[in-house]
Amino acid sequence: MGDISFGKMSQMFNKIKPFLAMFSLQFGYAGMYIITMVSFKHGMSHYILSVYRHVVATIVIAPFAIILERKIRPKMTLPIFLRIVVLGFLEPVLDQNLYNLGMKYTSTTYASAFVNLLPAITFIMALAFRLETVNIRKMHSLAKVIGTVITVSGAMVMTLYKGPIMNFIKGGGASHHSASSEASTQHWVSGTLMLIGSCCGWSSFFILQSFTLKKYPAELSLTAWICFMGIIEGSIVSLIMERDMSVWMIGFDSRLLACVYSGIVCSGMAYYVQGIVIRERGPVFVTSFSPLCMIITAALGSIILAEQIHLGSIIGAILIVFGLYTVVWGKSKDKKSPKEDLVNEKGGLTLELPIKDTSIKSINFDSNTTIDQVNVPADQILKLKAGPGILTHQ
Template sequence: MEDQNANGKLNKGALLRKIKPYLAILSLQFGYSGMYIITMVSFKHGMSHWILSVYRHVVAAIIITPFALVLERKTRPKMTLPIFLRIVALGFLEPVLDQNLYNMGMKMTSTTFASATVNVLPAITFIMALTFRLESVNWRKFHSVAKVIGTVVTVSGAMVMTLYKGPAYQIIKGGGAINHHASATTDQPSEQNWLMGTVMLISSCCSWAGFFILQSFTLKKYPAELSLTAWICLMGIIEGSIASLIFERDMSVWVIGWDSRLLACVYSGVICSGMAYYVQGVVTRERGPVFVTSFSPLCMIITAALGSLVLAEQVHLGSIFGAIIIVIGLYTVVWGKSKDRRESADEIGKGESKDQLPIKNGTKSGSEIFDGIEINVPAEKLKKGEAKNVPTQA
């Protein structure tokens, strides 16, 4: 009976470990969807995207820094110059470059189109991860080749969205909490602005993908997610302030009131900077940067519904076709990666029976949970400390 209870607890614990990354990233997609809508509303009330980027990281730093100082005071590694330079680069890639390019592109197109364009992020991340050897492709195995095929399909979908606009449709008739005069000036840009906005959105995705790759490398040298998040927010404040002073000469833009502009700063700072950097860092260490970027289609669907309801936005046929192609390619990549993880678990579990540790009291002391799968770990690997999450014997 005790063995059954122990096995039940073990299975529940393995299941929880398996679904936690999915729940975390799914929650972030809902958070990002809300940010896109609130941010667009704040822009229509005169908010500068440069100032928004600075203020959101001020809020994030205020929230995250106390937790980092207290919870990681004993585990935080020593700061070195190479690590600090990586943090400076991280602060430029995401808080400054990605966010401002994205917001400028969104203002030139629409929130629905912008969130759909983000679907190309997993493909760009996969290409970068392949370049930096964070991912590998075995041309003899179909599931491995599927990752490349899915990447090509995803990029093709992004090209369809960029080159073909098509007729416009309104998902929810009569929507729009914002006045329609403001919507007409912002949500129906010229063809030239639409193309320029698309280029900015794709460029922001490249910057964001670079952020994930560099964050993955940095966490190997500085495995303290909260402290790294606090440092990124601090660098974002400093570098973003410099960029804002260069591009925004009118000092009055720094003044915000108790309206949607303040809400955008607080919401995006807490949810999409502070919490997002931390959660993405944790999941990146466990699953890799490609997994973290693989759930953007959900964000697109939520944002499209909210954009039509709140901002009275129209969805173009080219965006719908392109998004469908992107989703197909995206989940081809995800399927290939899931097969890779299953294969890696099988390879780790391989070993001669004589190398396995003995069974004591019905529990495999040489077993390990890998992505919810219980596998046997060779004794020599266990002695070298290569296995993790191995239950200790009483």
């Protein structure tokens, strides 16, 4: 009896592990946004932060990758290495620098709200690469399209409409003047464009990471490689953009804390955890928890940084969250039960069936033969292709 209860608890824990992992990461990201903004106000360069962040992540992750995955790590090939080079540019260099610069031009609350565009942009890219299909006759497919449109509309509202300041938390009066003068010099449109570019880079990173893990199924090793390539590529970009070598010098202050915290939590741990969850649930699932991060960041930003929240940001964030979960709901309905009939784009049937003899590669039958007349057990799978009356071994 105890074994049965333990088994059920184990199965339940395995089901909720992806949710717990992504839920915890959002708190990590929210803390990073606040600490990063504080370091920027103390003169930290976002180019240098990106490099040091991945130096820390590589030092932390590489030993675990070398020891724990020495037996399962696949052989490195040129195609895999080229993918890692691109991954090292998309997130460590392109996404982080555009995001940090966009956050400096706007605010942590505004920037974290824009992360909610990730599922919609990921969905659009998946359509472009034919990783997603849309059938407007299906409710869940239509929901994905409508949700994407609503999400993009919310982003447009945040960009074009600021509205009055909403004071949810009092006590920021001491910094009101400085906050107002800072807001007057912020480049909201250019900052928004950088945040959109950041989301595109991050979505591309998730999609390419899911492909790479199929060829290189070693999450720790892949994480270490991505962080290492982020150091090299980020250093090249930093040397081009930052001519003053003094920016590389940091002390024991918020700048060092930002490098260590973001390196361990948001690069090393995040890449690894996201890689595992992506293999199990897909990239859209990983990005569906960003609204929680927005709420946490907004609360911390108002308390710690005395940031002002505008009505336009609230309306846009609500639209983004609503559109986001519409997309996620539609995406969740894509997974059908194995017993259901799937109709492909050409109108042919796709049925999953078990077969009795493992040596059987195909079964030919006419259109009058029913599925029930095929004698098959439950240990093998056959899939009925769109071709005329051919069962092909899966």
